[in-house]
Amino acid sequence: MKDLVSLKTSLNQEVERALNHQIKTEAHASSTYLAMSSWCGEQGYDFSADFFAKQAEEERSHMLKLFKYVNDRGGRAISPEITNITTDFDSFRDLFERTLEMEIHVTHLFNDMAEKCIRQKDFVTFQFIQWFLQEQVQEEYVARHIIGLFDLIGEQGSGRWQIDKQIQKVKYEG
């Protein structure tokens, strides 16, 4: 007789664990971006406050996409507990440097997951996460280009307010 429990999901345990870890990472990123949005709003960087609020929404949608995938495959997606959100930042520029760092970290996580998928011969999940890897190209591009604005415009005088205004124009055309 076949083991019905093991038929519930074809998701490999190691891959499922990595997906749940990623769900938590995306939720953490969402909360972090929300904290950054608040910081910008308080400092009067209104366009950046908007930028980070949108980033927060995007990260939440990434979380939900992964969440649904795990359950659709018969696995168990875990609703993540989010702690340790940084709410104080050194400077306006600091926010974007942290953003780039975070996004590079996420790219590494997805690359590691891709490697696990291949090792475990889970080509369905391997294909599913290609979308996220593509998304990371865009996320890193935007963060890098915003940091570039700091170097280009400079922070003296009304520089930071100029940068704030330009942020909404940074787009990845792919």
Ligand SMILES: [Fe+2]
């Ligand atoms: Fe994300």
Ligand SMILES: [Fe+2]
């Ligand atoms: Fe992201």
